[in-house]
Amino acid sequence: MDDIQKHILAERALAVARRCVTSRFAGAAFAYVAGSLMRGDGTAFSDIDLVVVFPSLERASRESFTEDGFPVEAFVHDEQTLAHYLHADAESGCPVMVTMVATGSIVGLDFDSARIVQARAASMLAAGPKPLAGASYDMLRYHVTDLADDLRGSPPPEEIAAIAAQLYQKLADLILLGRGAWAGRGKWAPRLIRALDAQLAIEFDAAFRLAAEGDATRFLALADRELALHGGRYFEGFRQDAPMEARRLE
Numbered sequence: 001m002d003d004i005q006k007h008i009l010a011e012r013a014l015a016v017a018r019r020c021v022t023s024r025f026a027g028a029a030f031a032y033v034a035g036s037l038m039r040g041d042g043t044a045f046s047d048i049d050l051v052v053v054f055p056s057l058e059r060a061s062r063e064s065f066t067e068d069g070f071p072v073e074a075f076v077h078d079e080q081t082l083a084h085y086l087h088a089d090a091e092s093g094c095p096v097m098v099t100m101v102a103t104g105s106i107v108g109l110d111f112d113s114a115r116i117v118q119a120r121a122a123s124m125l126a127a128g129p130k131p132l133a134g135a136s137y138d139m140l141r142y143h144v145t146d147l148a149d150d151l152r153g154s155p156p157p158e159e160i161a162a163i164a165a166q167l168y169q170k171l172a173d174l175i176l177l178g179r180g181a182w183a184g185r186g187k188w189a190p191r192l193i194r195a196l197d198a199q200l201a202i203e204f205d206a207a208f209r210l211a212a213e214g215d216a217t218r219f220l221a222l223a224d225r226e227l228a229l230h231g232g233r234y235f236e237g238f239r240q241d242a243p244m245e246a247r248r249l250e
Contacts, residue, residue, distance in 0.1 A: 006040045013037040013048050016068045018107045024067075025052045025076070030114035032104030037070075039103075047071035049100050053108075053117070054078050060085070075100075079117065086121055093129040093136075093173070094183045125182075132177050132230075140177070141227065141234035143170045148223040148233075157214025164211035164219055174226050175200070 017033040025031070035049035036042035048070050060081035063074050075097065077085070082101070089098045101121035106114045132140070147167040151160060172189040176182065176196065184192045194201035207218035227233055 003040070006042065009042060009044075010037050010040055013042075013070055014105060014107070016070050017048055017050055017072075017105075020050060020067050020072060020074070021052060021107055024065075025054075025074070028052050028054050028108055029110040030106060030108030032101050032114070032118070033107060034100040034104035038105055047073050049104070050074045051082070051097070051100050051104060052076045053082055053114070057081065079113070082117065086124065090124050091130070093177050094185055095125055095129075096185070098124050128180055129177055129182050131180070135240075137230075138234065138238065139240070140170060140174055141230055142238050144174055144223055144227060145233045145235050148220055148227070149235075151211075151216040151220045151223075160214050160216045161212045164208060164216065167219070167223065168208055171223055171226060172204070174230065175204070178226070178230055 013035075014033055017031065021028050021031045030053050032051040032053075033048060034051065036046045037048060048067075050072055052074055054076070055078060057076070057078040060078075061076045063076070065072055065074070075085075082097075085097050086101065089095045098121050101118055102125045104118070106118065108114065144167065147163055147170060150163045151167070155163065169185070169189060172193060173183045176184070176189075176192055179196060181192060181196050183189070190201060190205065193204055203218075204222065207222050210217070211219035224233075
């Protein structure tokens with residue numbers, strides 16, 4: 001798909017989103033249209049990410065549907081529920097909703113309010129994630145250590161592939177968040193590592209591919225090297241308390 005076709009596809013997606021907000025979400029104050037289609041790198045199979053904001057709602061919701069041939073994922077909020085999820089996103093280190101709001105095209109009537117919320121999201125995105133520390137840092141290091149140790153025992157190839165698949169996201173999170181960069185889920189993890197350090201991304205991808213084929217040597221070495229940047233393996237002394245309400249009385 002060339003640039004002209006991508007532009008046409010993005011314009012079609014934006015028109016569909018406008019119709020959705022007018023018809024399906026009548027009464028909405030504004031919305032943000034985001035996703036790969038709007039960035040110009042979408043395909044015929046890409047969906048429209050639509051963050052819809054009402055003046056007031058009882059609760060936020062999420063729904064998926066098809067509109068004029070486009071799959072649409074709609075995240076429905078008012079400003080208070082949206083603020084809650086933007087904050088939760090930033091705290092998690094994986095700014096999915098923050099990115100949609102910060103980079104989305106605005107549609108709807110209350111453009112001024114939409115711009116204010118968008119500016120807040122853009123500031124959050126520019127500030128980057130909070131430094132790795134505390135319980136979430138300990139848990140991430142523990143998971144990487146535990147999965148790396150599973151690879152250390154020379155399991156059969158099919159088990160190496162399964163363990164590597166679990167380790168992929170945890171190790172990507174440690175690489176990104178440990179360097180002060182936002183983390184990403186799924187396809188965003190390799191994209192963000194590539195943006196951070198192209199050579200490291202090549203190494204990460206090559207090591208994972210070998211692990212998926214049953215050779216864990218390079219992926220394990222990469223995990224050990226990354227753990228060494230964060231104080232080494234973390235097993236001894238790890239503790240996690242269950243919630244107080246984790247109790248069932250028969």
